[in-house]
Amino acid sequence: MASVTQHTTINEYQDFVQKVYRLPNDRFFSSWDMLTNIERFITRGLKGIRKEDRDKTKVNLLISFSWLMSMMNQFHIGLENEVWKRFPYLCSYCASCPCSCKKNKVGKRQKVFVDEEKRPKTLKDFQVMFSEIYPSETRTLEHVGIHLAEEIGEFAEAILAYRGGHKEEDFNNIPLEAADLFSCFMGVFNSIEESMAKELSIMFSNNCYMCKNAPCTCSFKTIAEFKS
Secondary structure (H helix, E strand, O other), rough: OOOOOOOHHHHHHHHHHHHHHHHHHHHHHOOOHHHHHHHHHHHHHHHHHHHOOHEEOOOOHHHHHHHHHHHHOOOOOOOHHHHHHHHHOOOOOOOOOOOOOOHHHHOOOOOOOHHHHOOOOOHHHHHHHHHOOOHHHOHHHHHHHHHHHHHHHEEEEEEEHHHHOOHHHHHOHHHHHHHHHHHOOOOOHHHHHOOOOHHHHHHHOOOOOOOOOOOOOOHHHHHHHHOO
């Protein structure tokens, strides 16, 4: 049985997604399809924010995050390392913790210095890190949702650029944008005061959260018509 615990690392969760969903992903879904599903469930999550329905926000962002992991697996990108390189307990733009971009009107990206001793170990620890870099009290949930919408757009642009020309420099933008997108997932979960790791452990306590099998045996129709 494949399962997720509250103490999962990002790497472990990515491995879980590979174990459970690699077979249906290989059979049914191109990178474009995966991108569509990332966007599909993010927009449902944003609808949850608009309607003040936190459960709807939560479940849809968990599903979207899982699709992001599927895409990272397809591209052979380890998300945990990319997140840490981009956010080494510092804002990726102003290189401060907490972020001082707005306060200091930072005009260009600053060089970040990585202190490996500060590296979070678990997904829960990464969420704490992001709460310290971008404190929830400094912005509204709606603001965080808008930022999430911006970042999924930039992630989609990176995929489009790479798929259009298959250039190495375009591929190298994908992990950067994936890390930025991950930071926004963290921002939403911090704003609604929910632990992503805990919620993933509930959703994925026994293989696929729908069919309960590993590998997943859900049909394409079931996945395409899933209501959330």
